[in-house]
Amino acid sequence: MPTYWTQTVIPTLRQAPGDAEVPSHQLMLRAGLVRKLGSGSYSYLPLGLRSLNKVIAIIRDEMANAGAAEIFMPTLQPIDLWEQTKRREAYGDNLFVVTDRHGRVQALGPTHEEVVTDLIGACISSYKDLPKTVYQIQTKFRDEFRPRFGVLRSREFLMKDAYSFHTSLEGGAGSGSLDETYDKQYAAYQRIFERCGVPFMIVEAEAGPIGGNASHEFMVPSPTGEDTILTNDAGYSANVEKCETGPRDSDLTGDATGELEAVNTPGCAGIEDVCVFFKKQLKTKLATKNMLKTLVFSGANQRRVVAVVRGDHEVNEAKLRATVGCDIAMGDQDEMRNAGFAIGYVGPHVAIGKDDVDVYVDPDAAQGGFWVTGANETDHHHKHFNWQRDLIDQGVNVTVADIRNAVEGDPAPAERGGGTLQATKGIEVGHVFKLGCKYTEALGVTVSDENNQRVPVIMGCYGIGVNRILAAAIEAKTETRTGHDDNGIIWPAAIAPFTVVITPIAYEGQVKQVVDDLASTLETEHGMDVLVDDRSAEIARPGVKFKDADLIGIPIRITVGEKGLANGEVEIKARDGSNGAKGETITVDQCVAHCVALLQNIA
RNA sequence: CGGGGUGUAGCUCAGCUUGGUAGAGCGCUUCGUUCGGGACGAAGAGGCCGCAGGUUCAAAUCCUGUCACCCCGACCA
Incomplete structure (x- = not known):
């Protein structure tokens, strides 16, 4: 039966509500696909639901092709599972937590690694039971710090999440390895996004709080995307957080521009604050790239790690961790102050005379020339800081390494084809991870091998933001496809209502x-x-x-x-x-x- | 969580500075004329001015608190 307009609900709007800013949000509202209930939660009207269901049908089809079995798990999850995997803390305030009438604490699932691991762990006992891949399509809850852009970042959203279980990491077709399933899912994702008609690119990514060590994101290029992607002409593409850079020059022995001079900068704890202060109070132009940003981390063995990048750059914790060679964490502010770090006014020379402090500096900051840096004293900064004179000659060892996020214009790594990195914005619609044993270890899931030995179970996990696909399809702007024009939405045929x-x-x-x-x-x-x-x-x-x-x-x-x-x-x-x-x-x-x-x- | 902003009719918004019985456009209802790219005319309906206190003879307007929503920021010191 055809659908008759008068029998369905299509409340089109001539004007978009004032709080909608991005095109997909405005058009989803205007075209009567969704309505907002509260911050970050949306109702789906008939048109929106029809599109959503078409996306879901495509996903189901491709999951079946990839050998994944559909299951359905609860939203309400006992908090202990989250404590056992230490993710209650890792997720922090993003985890919605509810207490029932008996005082038992539950989490509203933001994702389901804990639950599937527990579930499937109880269903398998032998290596012969593996590999297995299961998935579900279900509502997730995340107490987003700031929901925005309509359906693009909401507190309640539909996700397809698949999980695979293996005894081996590597191995080709028929081996049942994690790599094999990862590749299958990866291929299924390509087909899903192709069939949905959304233009996408595949990007190397950090694994984030999910854990694991290899990961790709599927991004829809769009100016409203919240992720930054760096690419080179040779086809390398990576999320900023992951992106490697080619060699950059450094010169710690560069000449000083003057005597080290203290400047009173009351209340200027941030890079921007200092620049504004210089301009307004001292009538001197100071660019953020002429400042040193110095962050203090706690490392293993009670050691401190001082990381220095240029004021206009960002420290990349993963890179720093890899360079240092052990786990590091942002220090607690009070503890840091007690340890003699003037938080907000730290400079590299804080390391002088401290043998429990290691200094790492990014090549772009490891240069001669004019530097303004914290003076290691609250409300004070130093001008004319010089690495050789003010640090190395004072007996401090400095390690130069790539420890910052890549930025547009950086050299791309030679082994990735070299050239220069370009930046684009993207909407993350899918993400695949190789999880490893993080969850099975934490929850004690093992299986017997050929020799009747208990062996750890290896996992992979694969997510798709189902409703993000709708928004991304509308938002998309490439040479080949435009998701909207001045008159409204232009749906790809496969997911049009x-x-x-x-x-x-x-x-x-x-x-x-x-x-x-x-x-x-x-x-x-x-x-x-x-x-x-x-x-x-x-x-x-x-x-x-x-x-x-x-x-x-x-x-x-x-x-x-x-x-x-x-x-x-x-x-x-x-x-x-x-x-x-x-x-x-x-x-x-x-x-x-x-x-x-x-x-x-x-x- | 910090900073900024907004809550007035279904939607977009004016009115608030300088207190004095609530406004426009779109939408909606009825009638008429229309009828191939958001028609025209006439007559209507519709608001506890987010909520709670306070000041005042009098509060959408001033003050306090509170809630909701939006924007910016962010373990970057």
Whole structure:
């Protein structure tokens, strides 16, 4: 049965509510796909749900192809599971926690590693039971620090999460290894996003709080994306947090620009504060790139790690950790103060005379020239800091290493093809990880091997932000596909709420007859989803129907009016403009065939 | 959590500075004329001015508190 406009709920809006800023958010609201209930939680109206369900159907299909079995796990999860894996702390305030009437504490699942590991762990006992891949499509809860951009960052969202279990890490087809399944999921993801018609790029990523050591993100390029991706011409692409850089020069022996001079900078604990202070109070221009940003971490064995980057750069903890060779953490502020670090005013020379402090500096900061740095005394900074004179000659060892986030313009690593790194913004729609044994170890999941020895179980996990795909499809802007224009959404055919909208100029008499025939033929013989705009002229005159059809972005519109019918003709128009700005006039007889043909050319 | 901002009709917003019975456009209802790209005219309906206190003869407007929402920031010291 075709869907009739008057029988469904499509509350289109002429103006977007004022709190919607990004195009996908505005259009999802205007086209009547979703409505906001509260900060970061959205209801799905019929149009939105239909698209969501189409995405879900594609995901299910590809998961089945990849050999994953669908399951369904609870949202309410005992907090001890989270304590056993130490993730209650790792997730911190992002974890929604509820207490039941008996005072038992539960987490609302932001993800399900703990629960699946517990679940599947109890279902397997032998290496012969592996590999196994399971997945679910379910609502996740995250107490986001700041929900925003509508459905792009919400507190409640739909996620497809798959988990795989193995006894071996590496091995090709038929081995049952983690690598094999990872590759299958990776390929399934490529097909899913291709079929959904969203342009995407695959990016090397940090694993984040999920854990594990190899990971790729699937990103939809868009200016409203919250992630920064760096690429080179040779095809290397990585998330900023992960991106490696090629060699950069350093020169710790560069000349000083003057005598070390203390400057009173009351209340200027931040880089920006100091620059503003210099400009306003001292009438001196000071750029952030002329400052040294000095961070203090606690490392293993009671040692401190002092990391120094240029004021306009960011320390990358993962890189620093790799350089230092042991786990490090941001120090507690009070503890740091007691240990003699003037938090907010720390400079590299804080290491002088301290044998439990190691200094690491990024090449761009390890240069001669003019530096302003913290003076290791609250409310004071130093001008004319010089590495050789003020630190190395004082007996401090300094290690120069890449410890910062990459930025646009950095050299790309030679082994990745070299060249220069370019930055783009992306919306993360999928993420695959090789988890390893993090969860199975924490929860004691093992399996017997050929020799009847208990061996650890290795895991992988694979997530897709289902509703993000909708927003990303609308948001997308590439040479090949645009998700929206001034008139509204332009859906990829595969996830459009309907494939065809039929717009009768007046739904009555012969027009009505033709419309109903077309709708039923398209549905029953070609499996299309058809929306018939049966609103009467009193409710919606033709102009309104056209505007609404454009707004909700249905790929093909067929217009049927008395005038055309007098010549046995109807009009057909592709939303993406692929058959001209005004569409084409064709005979009723050709309409169905032409519609099918047109649809094949629409992404 | 810090900073900034906004809560007035279904939607977008004006009114607040300088207190004096609540406004516009769109949408909605009825009637008429229209009817192929958001029609026109006429007549209507619709608001506890987020909530709670306070000041005042009088509060959407001033004060205090509170809640909600939005933006910016962020273990970067």
